[in-house]
Amino acid sequence: MxxxxxxxxxxxxxxxxxxxxxxxxxHARTLAEVLSIxxxxxxxxxxxxxxxxxxDSTGVAHILEHAVLCGSRxxxxxxxxxxxxxxxxxxxxxxxxxxDKTCYPVASQNLQDFRNxxxxxxxxxxxxxxxxxxxxxxxxxxxxxGPDKSLRIVGIVYNEMKGSYSSPxxxxxxYSQESxxxxxxxxxxxxxxxxxxxxLAYGQFKRFHETYYHPSNARxxxxxxxxxxxxxxxLDGYLKTFGRMDIDSxxxxxxxxxxxxxxxxxxxxxxxxxxxxxxxxxLNWLLPETLDPEILFATSVLSHVLxxxxxxxxxxxxxxxxxxxxxxxxxxxxxxxxxxxSTGLKGLADAAADKxxxxxxxxxxxxxxxxxxxxxxxxxxxxxxxRLRENNTGSFPRGLALMLRSxxxxxxxxxxxxxxxxxxPLAALKERVSAGGCFESLILRHLCExxxxxxxxxxxxxxxxxxxxxxxxxxxxxxxxVMGEEGLRGVVEDANLLKRMQEAPDPAEALxxxxxxxxxxxxxxxKVVPILVQQGAGAQVLFHDLFTNGIVYLDLGLDLHLLPQDxxxxxxxxxxxxxxxxxxxxxxxxLSQRIGHKTGGIWPxxxxxxxxxxxxxxxxxxxxxxxxxxxxxxxxxxxxxxLLKVRLDNRDRFRQMVLDEKAGAEAQLVPAGHGxxxxxxxxxxxxxxxxxxQMGGVSYLFFLRQLAGDVxxxxxxVRGALEKVRQDLLNRSALVxxxxxxxxxxxxxxxxxSALLGQLPAGPARVQPWSRKxxxxxxxxxxxxxxxxxxxxxxxxxxxxxxxxxxxxxxxYLRTTWLWDRIRVQGGAYGGFCSFDRxxxxxxxxxxxxxxxxxxxxxxxxxCRFLRQAELSEQELTRSIIGAIxxxxxxxxxxxxxxxxxxRHLTGDTEEARQRMxxxxxxxxxxxxxxxxxxLEQFNASxxxxxxxxRESIEAALESEGRDWLEILxxx
Numbered sequence: 001m002x003x004x005x006x007x008x009x010x011x012x013x014x015x016x017x018x019x020x021x022x023x024x025x026x027h028a029r030t031l032a033e034v035l036s037i038x039x040x041x042x043x044x045x046x047x048x049x050x051x052x053x054x055x056d057s058t059g060v061a062h063i064l065e066h067a068v069l070c071g072s073r074x075x076x077x078x079x080x081x082x083x084x085x086x087x088x089x090x091x092x093x094x095x096x097x098x099x100d101k102t103c104y105p106v107a108s109q110n111l112q113d114f115r116n117x118x119x120x121x122x123x124x125x126x127x128x129x130x131x132x133x134x135x136x137x138x139x140x141x142x143x144x145x146g147p148d149k150s151l152r153i154v155g156i157v158y159n160e161m162k163g164s165y166s167s168p169x170x171x172x173x174x175y176s177q178e179s180x181x182x183x184x185x186x187x188x189x190x191x192x193x194x195x196x197x198x199x200l201a202y203g204q205f206k207r208f209h210e211t212y213y214h215p216s217n218a219r220x221x222x223x224x225x226x227x228x229x230x231x232x233x234x235l236d237g238y239l240k241t242f243g244r245m246d247i248d249s250x251x252x253x254x255x256x257x258x259x260x261x262x263x264x265x266x267x268x269x270x271x272x273x274x275x276x277x278x279x280x281x282x283l284n285w286l287l288p289e290t291l292d293p294e295i296l297f298a299t300s301v302l303s304h305v306l307x308x309x310x311x312x313x314x315x316x317x318x319x320x321x322x323x324x325x326x327x328x329x330x331x332x333x334x335x336x337x338x339x340x341x342s343t344g345l346k347g348l349a350d351a352a353a354d355k356x357x358x359x360x361x362x363x364x365x366x367x368x369x370x371x372x373x374x375x376x377x378x379x380x381x382x383x384x385x386x387r388l389r390e391n392n393t394g395s396f397p398r399g400l401a402l403m404l405r406s407x408x409x410x411x412x413x414x415x416x417x418x419x420x421x422x423x424x425p426l427a428a429l430k431e432r433v434s435a436g437g438c439f440e441s442l443i444l445r446h447l448c449e450x451x452x453x454x455x456x457x458x459x460x461x462x463x464x465x466x467x468x469x470x471x472x473x474x475x476x477x478x479x480x481x482v483m484g485e486e487g488l489r490g491v492v493e494d495a496n497l498l499k500r501m502q503e504a505p506d507p508a509e510a511l512x513x514x515x516x517x518x519x520x521x522x523x524x525x526x527k528v529v530p531i532l533v534q535q536g537a538g539a540q541v542l543f544h545d546l547f548t549n550g551i552v553y554l555d556l557g558l559d560l561h562l563l564p565q566d567x568x569x570x571x572x573x574x575x576x577x578x579x580x581x582x583x584x585x586x587x588x589x590x591l592s593q594r595i596g597h598k599t600g601g602i603w604p605x606x607x608x609x610x611x612x613x614x615x616x617x618x619x620x621x622x623x624x625x626x627x628x629x630x631x632x633x634x635x636x637x638x639x640x641x642x643l644l645k646v647r648l649d650n651r652d653r654f655r656q657m658v659l660d661e662k663a664g665a666e667a668q669l670v671p672a673g674h675g676x677x678x679x680x681x682x683x684x685x686x687x688x689x690x691x692x693x694q695m696g697g698v699s700y701l702f703f704l705r706q707l708a709g710d711v712x713x714x715x716x717x718v719r720g721a722l723e724k725v726r727q728d729l730l731n732r733s734a735l736v737x738x739x740x741x742x743x744x745x746x747x748x749x750x751x752x753x754s755a756l757l758g759q760l761p762a763g764p765a766r767v768q769p770w771s772r773k774x775x776x777x778x779x780x781x782x783x784x785x786x787x788x789x790x791x792x793x794x795x796x797x798x799x800x801x802x803x804x805x806x807x808x809x810x811x812x813y814l815r816t817t818w819l820w821d822r823i824r825v826q827g828g829a830y831g832g833f834c835s836f837d838r839x840x841x842x843x844x845x846x847x848x849x850x851x852x853x854x855x856x857x858x859x860x861x862x863x864c865r866f867l868r869q870a871e872l873s874e875q876e877l878t879r880s881i882i883g884a885i886x887x888x889x890x891x892x893x894x895x896x897x898x899x900x901x902x903x904r905h906l907t908g909d910t911e912e913a914r915q916r917m918x919x920x921x922x923x924x925x926x927x928x929x930x931x932x933x934x935x936l937e938q939f940n941a942s943x944x945x946x947x948x949x950x951r952e953s954i955e956a957a958l959e960s961e962g963r964d965w966l967e968i969l970x971x972x
């Protein structure tokens with residue numbers, strides 16, 4: 001290929017694993033390294049990464065990651081990042097802080113949009129306007145509140161990390177990592193510890209950018225179907241103005257321990273009763289560096305062998321012990337210079353904590369001495385190989401996954417292509433496995449005989465959050481006393497200056513400078529997924545003719561309307577039981593081995609969505625699976641066995657699943673608090689939301705807690721319920737079968753599938769009546785958290801609204817303007833959301849990791865006035881439409897396309913209706929925004945509220961209102 005003079009070509013080679021050609025360059029002036037991969041993937045990816053090792057836990061790298069996207073030299077607006085969110089066809093747009101690096105990736109299928117994103121991001125990282133006000137907004141600052149003029153700390157990252165430190169699982173992971181790396185940067189919190197974030201000064205923050213954000217410290221990545229010459233030309237426009245700079249950003253190695261260490265830490269579990277059986281323990285081992293691809297690959301497979309499936313030997317030993325409720329630890333961490341492995345148990349009685357370490361060590365020694373079951377090894381090898389060859393990253397761009405993989409070596413001076421070229425290390429590992437003793441020797445060397453090991457005990461301490469909040473208030477009182485009245489006036493002036501900056505509109509000419517597409521650049525027709533609807537042995541069969549590289553994707557849908565409503569909450573566990581309880585011929589370990597060895601995976605999921613134009617829901621348990629066509633017979637045989645021969649009589653195994661499910665639901669309350677609130681809200685407005693809440697919300701968590709006791713006290717009742725679920729659901733007359741593959745494979749697969757369907761029972765499909773009780777209009781859910789999650793919702797169709805595609809544009813506009821500014825920028829919450837479900841008619845406002853409660857509800861109601869007074873320029877309207885089209889045209893891999901097409905079929909979402917919606921989106925006018933304000937006026941009056949946070953914050957809100965307007969429900 002032709003080379004640009006500014007870049008030295010270091011290497012060029014074909015990479016069959018990504019069906020592309022890779023070029024590694026070094027920029028002559030700055031020594032910046034550039035990896036460019038060309039292939040046929042239309043979902044193009046760019047990323048620039050800086051090595052950013054923090055020297056403390058003030059969160060400087062994390063705050064800077066936020067701040068550089070708040071205006072730059074070329075784009076001097078407050079939030080160019082948000083302007084891109086509004087008006088881009090992006091398939092990925094974000095930034096990520098790691099313990100040793102900060103990444104700025106973008107992705108788009110549209111070439112001009114892709115180049116626009118790159119231009120804004122490059123200007124942002126190299127020439128940001130990191131002003132004191134930006135630092136205060138994104139990081140932290142003092143504000144004066146109340147008549148006593150007390151201080152409080154406000155800042156987006158500050159509140160984000162208060163939310164993180166309210167999550168026991170986050171604490172466990174953070175403390176586990178810190179325990180292994182006490183002497184280097186990995187022993188600090190790059191995200192920022194809430195106690196230390198206020199120690200960060202603006203000057204230190206500014207110097208961090210000046211030190212590390214330079215091309216000489218950058219790794220730059222391109223991927224996709226555009227040309228390398230064009231990539232380099234765009235890039236050189238930025239790099240050519242820089243010279244070379246010596247930057248000390250190397251990540252040192254952690255010195256090895258000569259003996260294991262034990263650490264004890266604490267967290268707040270909520271109410272006193274919840275502390276019983278809530279201790280967590282992890283064992284953590286420091287492993288080798290990531291630079292050797294064979295070691296990197298082998299440890300990945302080893303982790304899967306040990307704990308990757310329900311039948312994995314170490315996982316099974318831990319769960320079978322009955323000591324705890326669920327596995328703990330991050331498993332294998334391989335994105336840092338030195339890998340580590342972490343596993344253990346959560347949900348332990350305090351007295352059982354000392355038993356975890358000997359249990360793990362004895363199990364590992366036993367595996368070394370007696371050997372690992374070869375079928376377990378075969379299953380793990382096949383699973384990892386299938387994943388590599390399929391390269392299914394879901395909605396995450398494939399190129400971005402490759403970039404992150406390349407950085408595991410590239411960032412530390414290694415070969416960036418080594419982690420991408422998997423064929424050679426895979427072949428080498430297969431050879432070692434065939435020789436015998438491969439994983440046993442890895443366990444012996446890296447785990448059993450490795451003295452660099454820590455045991456972390458995380459103990460529940462009820463009231464800890466309240467004590468820490470009291471300590472923070474005491475510190476603020478002390479700070480307030482030291483600064484005096486003059487200092488206090490400075491705090492007020494700084495806060496007012498920040499508020500003026502936040503509220504001031506961006507200059508029209510600056511907004512106009514941000515590159516964007518034109519409406520004429522957008523396709524006027526929806527992308528249509530091919531679908532053939534037919535009958536097979538009495539079942540409904542859907543086929544999607546898409547290229548899948550030899551893989552068959554199969555979804556078997558069981559209609560939940562055949563169940564009485566008191567059995568709905570059993571559905572997720574029944575789905576797991578199909579693949580985790582074993583069959584009449586084999587226990588769950590052998591079944592797990594067979595699934596891993598003969599397929600790419602079989603797993604359950606639930607689907608609950610409103611049927612268009614109806615108050616009823618499409619509610620399904622879907623058993624999903626995939627396999628190479630060569631494995632089709634084995635694949636279908638496994639499906640037949642799990643459907644017809646699953647054993648539901650193993651009480652001990654089912655108890656383990658219930659406890660695991662319960663622990664998982666509790667662990668998600670803080671990290672996904674906005675989702676919990678959104679699900680709880682949605683249950684009020686449509687049958688689909690109610691079903692989702694029964695199978696995955698707070699109601700489901702309460703059901704699991706009750707079920708855990710019932711398994712022991714009334715097992716015949718529980719087993720009878722499971723058998724009833726199987727009897728009612730397994731009916732091919734109500735079955736939907738969804739297949740995604742190409743026509744050639746389908747011709748070979750269809751008769752085999754029909755043979756399977758013919759073996760399933762058939763009978764009348766009797767729909768069961770469901771009735772929902774009315775919930776209180778206002779509800780407060782209490783958990784131990786230092787931040788809140790606030791929601792308000794209503795069903796617009798019941799308020800008389802008739803859907804128009806402009807609602808998609810308007811709800812998105814509210815998310816990126818009013819809610820972004822009021823909830824995040826000015827309110828200090830990590831996020832504010834507005835979502836409209838056009839199938840059900842449900843409109844929801846939500847906030848995430850929010851220091852406020854009543855103020856957030858007031859801002860939700862303020863959206864009505866904002867829309868009524870909004871004066872949208874033509875450019876703002878165009879951006880909003882483009883962003884909405886970008887969401888409608890979200891990038892999907894073949895299996896996701898087939899699944900989405902099935903959902904549209906089941907919900908009556910026709911191509912004609914979708915095309916009409918698209919045309920309405922494209923023709924949205926400013927008048928539609930003002931008209932929607934009238935809808936929001938009704939929303940304000942009749943909307944229902946769910947909030948989640950600490951009891952103290954909820955009760956303080958009640959007290960300030962002077963009335964009991966919330967029904968309080970204790971969740972944790």
